[in-house]
Amino acid sequence: RIEKALKQYAEQLEVSNKIKEEMERVVNSSPVIVFKWRMEKDWPVEFVSENITQIGYTVEDFISGRIKYADILHPEYREKFHSRLEQHPDIRSDQFNQEYRIFTKSGDVRWVDERTFIQTAPSEKNILQGIILDITERKKAEEALLKAEEIRKKEIHHRVKNNLQVISSLLFLESENFKDKEIVEAFLDSRNRVRSMALIHEELYQSGDMSTIDFADYTRNLLNFLTRSYFMESKNIKLNSQIENVYLGMDTAIPLGMIINELVSNSLKHGFPDAIEGNVNVTLELDNNEFTLQISDDGIGFPENINFRQTASLGLQLVTTLVEQINGTIELERNGRTSFKIHFKELKCKVKV
CATH class of the missing domain: 3.30.565.10 (Histidine kinase-like ATPase, C-terminal domain)
Known part of the structure; x- marks a missing residue:
């Protein structure tokens, strides 16, 4: 019975891994970049999809802490972001959309549309999960x-x-x-x-x-x-x-x-x-x-x-x-x-x- 249960678990894990890999391929081949930020000063990044390379950066640039999300924001938007963080210190669940400009690694300026969901467990700090989409051509x-x-x-x-x-x-x-x-x-x-x-x-x-x-x-x-x-x-x-x-x-x-x-x-x-x-x-x-x-x-x-x-x-x-x-x-x-x-x-x- 143990062997049968382990086999079923292994099969389910294999299916889950295949689904995860398929979702990663879908995300990384799309123009949508997925982020997970900590709701702290300058927005440290906990996760970013591999297609971040489309604006010149690598996953390691953010995960290592060398670059925080605020570092790529255009200066006119940085203060607005910090103000917005201060407005949500006690929020358990919220979402917001906004459009702003960022810098690519080469220094070009691009417009992005951000869709963010703020969520946390009662005992944890707020986490921001969201996506950004390059809308420069639309602008x-x-x-x-x-x-x-x-x-x-x-x-x-x-x-x-x-x-x-x-x-x-x-x-x-x-x-x-x-x-x-x-x-x-x-x-x-x-x-x-x-x-x-x-x-x-x-x-x-x-x-x-x-x-x-x-x-x-x-x-x-x-x-x-x-x-x-x-x-x-x-x-x-x-x-x-x-x-x-x-x-x-x-x-x-x-x-x-x-x-x-x-x-x-x-x-x-x-x-x-x-x-x-x-x-x-x-x-x-x-x-x-x-x-x-x-x-x-x-x-x-x-x-x-x-x-x-x-x-x-x-x-x-x-x-x-x-x-x-x-x-x-x-x-x-x-x-x-x-x-x-x-x-x-x-x-x-x-x-x-």
Whole structure:
């Protein structure tokens, strides 16, 4: 009976060894590298599959202790790994996935996807068992797609800008076919509105992330355009801007740019009928997550008998509508000068450093 039991055990052991050898062949011929780490500083390696040679190392490099896993991590990830170890001091069972960069033995940088399972018996230290898979080619493909998408977005903004500029030019040319002052003025006002939107797309085309624009730079360009459009150089009417160093999203920047266009245009057309010099000021300040846009001039002042919220002026109607669009509020101050103040919030803004 003993001989029979030993024979059965030997047969089972032989089968187990064959299965083990087969699994080792599968692992070592696959791109997946198997690791077993001790959950200690720098991650000493207790086991690593033989296919570690695909990134230049040998099993002996790690098992001997000459190289710890932290030694092959890219420097920007080492601190993150140590922090993660500190977050799991008492965990009995957990798993996590992460992507990061490592160094091959020759010094090349490769991206890997790690899938790790943390497990330990109550009386033992935590052990990390997991795999890493080289995903460098996938990362390169993703970067190529992102770059192609960026180029596509730039091209869209460039085409929209060009088309808006064509519309602006057509409106200007069409205005020359009329003698009536009000009709000509209506064409030119529409031209300026289109141009204010074209400038937004031009800023987005030049922007790094193409989702926000440098609003200070945009405002300067818009005021320069309005100066030329209304021939302010000959009258010495100065357009001044003091804009907080922020980047605004397109959904806020477009209506805000049109508000500036309307109110500044209104000041230039009606604020200085006889004067040959004066100032129009545009400021944007940020305080406690709230923006305040102020557009003022030192001209003859806004008429006392006109309610800017209830007027036949298309420009002022647009202003009140656009303020509502950005969920803002607007108020008019008449203290010896005309001053419009618009308060609003922009959750997607970025402050320039």
